[in-house]
Amino acid sequence: MSVALRGTELAEKIGPSFPSAVAEANEQWVTVAAEQLVAVATHLRDDPELDFRYLIGVCGVDLLDHFEVVYQLQSLSHNHIATLKTLALDHQEPQVPSLAPVWQGAQLQEREVYDLMGIRFEGHPDLRRIFLWDGFPGYPLRKDWLGMPGGRHAGLGKFPRED
């Protein structure tokens, strides 16, 4: 059974080497400041006690005033998983450092996040749109894309048989 490392536990392991890196840590995840993301990720990968050599997935989340990038990490040798997050605070021009140099597996996934969410990954070797064509207007997974009339859940607010 894969053990999910608590965010607080992970923060304690990152703490000594990168005292100012951890922005938030709770039961589920640890949020790392974007400036130190690459250094922390490299540490997580190379520290034999953590050994997160396998990056499961990358996902961007639009939190209306800022963006969050979520990384799911896996250690194959210790069989533990962890969730690492970083924030892109500028909602107009979001930018975070790329982790493709640390995990090659981030390459295509960061292109996907850039294409659909519009988060720029600084230092990515080949950051282009992947699913949509060049010149596509905007980034569809953003919550304000096209400003859907009636709000985000237009027409779906009521459920007649809900109770």
Add this chain to the structure above:
Amino acid sequence: MKTEPFVVNVGPQHPSTHGVFRLRVTLDGERIVDADMIVGYLHRSMEKLAESRTYTQNIPFTDRVDYLAAMANNLAYCLAVERLAGIEVPPRGQFLRVIMAELQRLANHAMAIGAFLNDCGAFYTPFQWMFRERERILDLFEMAGGARLTVNYMRIGGVSYDIPPEFVPTAQALLKDLPQRISEYETLLMENEILIVRTRNIGVLPADRAIASSVSGPVLRGSGVAWDIRKADPYCVYDQLDFDIPVGTRGDCYDRFLVRMEELRQSVHILEQALDMLPGGPASTPVPLALRPPPGEVYARIEAPKGELGFYVVSDGSPHPYRWHIRAPSFINLTPLKDMVVGLTIADAIITLGSIDITLGEVDR
């Protein structure tokens, strides 16, 4: 004499790309020096659409992610929502899910092996054999849920219908035939000299590069990494079932083919046990029509036939997911494709692509 690089477009409309996949290869003579994949022809914006529908309404989308393994997609998504909302599935539902997921693995691998051999030049005969077995599995799906391909069978809290009484005998009859059929294929294919010459040491992916580039499923195991979510992070009732994880040694196309062949056997073994152990009782727990999971986020994953399939779902307490992300194995398995095909000829690149086993619905979503 002066030579110039030559650019060839493979696809998007090409039978060996298994869908609308385009590979733009640059050749120096016959050898590939650069390859760029161009995807998105089948992009249907599922992640955005899912945000304006309810959790239950999103299950049919998952069928259409990887339409060759719809049951596995249903399962991964339902597991994610159940974990988010804290719903328990009764034992019969758990076993039915395992049975369906393993039948789906058989059907998917039959398709993968058949199409791979097609790419190798064994035109349509092995494909037809494989389709013969796959057909019987699709009949079983039809018996259980009424549909063959996009089954929409699983529900949050269990499965949509309990199986009819004739399901178990029909499945057992199929399982009785399969080992012998698999042996036949092994004698015909595995020691076939043409196949070995064609696939040995082609598209090699060493274990360390496989891990670094996040590939999963038979591609990772073909590279010699014994990693299977069913063992490493068991879900449903896989911890009660006995099976082995086949691994390759060299990480070439032949090893990936062997891993899939052996996984057929292991799936038959799992199915035999699961059908014997199938308990009685209800197959699902009732859940509200407009399910409102508490605010939070979850990442749930399964070992789908193509690799690690995960759903990352963020809830804000409303009946619609706030964010709905699919960790698609077909897409991520394409990460090392460029490194694997550089230095090969186009014919070998086609085989390498075939050995990864992609579904374009899952690549593009």
